[in-house]
Amino acid sequence: MKSTASKKPARRQFWLAAHLYLGLSLGLVIAVVGLTGSLLVFYIDLDEWLNPQLIISEPSAQRLSYEDIFQALRRAEPARQRGWRLEIPDDPRRAITARYYKPQETEHHGFAPLMVSVDPYSGAVLADRFWGKFAMTWLYDLHYKLLLDETGKILLAIVGGLLLISLVTGVYLWWPPLHKLKNALSLKRHASRERLNYDLHKLAGIYSLIVMLVLALTGIALEIPQYVNPLLGHFSPLQASPKPLSVPPQTHQARISLDQAVAAGQAVFPLARLCWIETPDGTGGSYRINLRQAGEPSQRFPKTNVWVDQYSGQVLAVSNPDELGGSDTVINWLHPLHTGEALGLTGRLLVLFSGLLCPVLFITGVIRWLQKRRGREMRHRWQTQLSAKNPQPSPNLLKR
Known part of the structure; x- marks a missing residue:
């Protein structure tokens, strides 16, 4: 029993140190990523406000x-x-x-x-x-790859993994006995500044935990799809994106209009909303008509696609997310979960506030660390002064 009891404080000290150093070393990057992510939740609206x-x-x-x-x-x-x-x-x-x-x-x-x-x-x-x-796309590049292209994506995937460790260790260090759960989930009134800062740090982490875990996991998957997607493909086959080519006619024939191509695509999914039109790239290219069916998680980037021959208007290929396997479905949910749009305005607001809490966690964590360091320095100074006032007798005197 004594051995188990002695291991528990040592284990707690280890995870406390891990949580501390992860926060101090990565906190600023996570704060920047969280803050930029909050702004990007309303990317279009903010771009219109600025322009x-x-x-x-x-x-x-x-x-x-x-x-x-x-x-x-x-x-x-x-x-x-x-x-x-x-x-x-x-x-x-x-x-x-x-x-x-x-x-x-x-x-x-x-x-x-x-x-x-x-x-x-x-x-x-x-x-x-x-x-x-321009501002919003610069913020996107800062959020997505730290303005470092592929290197930045790898770095942020690593940061996301370490963030997961920090979140788990934070929960472990916070976890209270059942009879103290109510107090652990509330802000202590009329407390000292030190206690108020501690409560803000722990509550910001606990109340945003689920959203933070989702953002970290989806963020990692979106940063390094070249590793994550094949891994998911082991559970169910991934569908390759069609790349059909238009067949140039024997006689000179102009391409059909965008409106004709859209009509051909919407005839396949008459209840879907038109989101994007991709025009042919070269003489062999085809139209890609991107549509959103009811129930798709993404509003701006849905996965219903129809490819149309640019000359004849014939439908060349169709991609219907309702017919995809489990792994493709998971991949299609990653981006809308990360932006919050999968849950509508509620989801977007949850992502907004969780991102804003990242700087709060970093600042309160640094303040907490400085408070504890200052406390240790004061205790050390007090012990030094106490030793000076009450010197220990010399060992030689004790022998006499």
């Missing part, structure tokens, strides 16, 4: 056709002849934003498309920006 020209102040009853919008885009960017990807917003006051991947100006970056926002009622270009060159 009010993107908001359509007086939307008219009739939008331009998708083909007319695409032609306005091509006139604005005549040198961009490869495929474009147009995001079609559900809100009538929002612009259509088109992405042109791998532009020459930023081709040395891993991901830095040209983003052109177009008024869907007039075809006027409202903004012409490169990813990473």
Whole structure:
């Protein structure tokens, strides 16, 4: 019994040290990632707030056709002849934003498309920006890869793993006896500053624990899909993304319009909402019509896709998330869980507040460490002064 009792304080001291040093060494990075993640929950809204020209102040009853919008885009960017990807917003006051991947100006970056926002009622270009060159996309790169491209992703995956250890050790150190659970879950009133700081630290961690665990796990999976996805594929086969090619006709024939391609795609899923239109890249490319069916976890990036031949309008391939295996379903839930959109506004607010608690945990943790260090220094100084006032007798005197 004595052996078990003596091991418990030693084990607690070990995990206390692990929790402390993980927090001090990684806390600032986690605080930055949490804070930027909170802002990115409302990425579109904040981008429009910072750039009010993107908001359509007086939307008219009739939008331009998708083909007319695409032609306005091509006139604005005549040198961009490869495929474009147009995001079609559900809100009538929002612009259509088109992405042109791998532009020459930023081709040395891993991901830095040209983003052109177009008024869907007039075809006027409202903004012409490169990813990473404006506030919200710069914040995204800071959150996702610490502005370090692939190296940053690996580093953040490691940080995510260490965050999981820190969360588990924090729960272990906090875990109270059952009869003290109520006190452990509440803020002590009229307490000292030291006690108030301690309560804020532990309560911020406990009340955000479940969301933090989900964010850490999904964040790791999103940072290193090249390792996580094959691992999930061992449980059920992963579906390869179709890459069907259009068949050029024998005689010269122009491609069908974007509106015809959208109609062909929506005929397969008539109740789904249009989210993205991807135009053909080259003579062999095809349209990809991205739709959202009811019940899909992601609002902006759903997984229902229809590929359409750019010449004949024939449906070449279909990807229906309802027919995917378990591993693909898990992968499709990762991003909407990480952003909170899988649970609607409630989920987004949970992610927002949990991200804001990351700096709180770091600051209160540092304050707690400084308080304890100051306490140890004061005790050491007091013991030194006490020893000076009451010196121990010399061993030689004791022998006499």
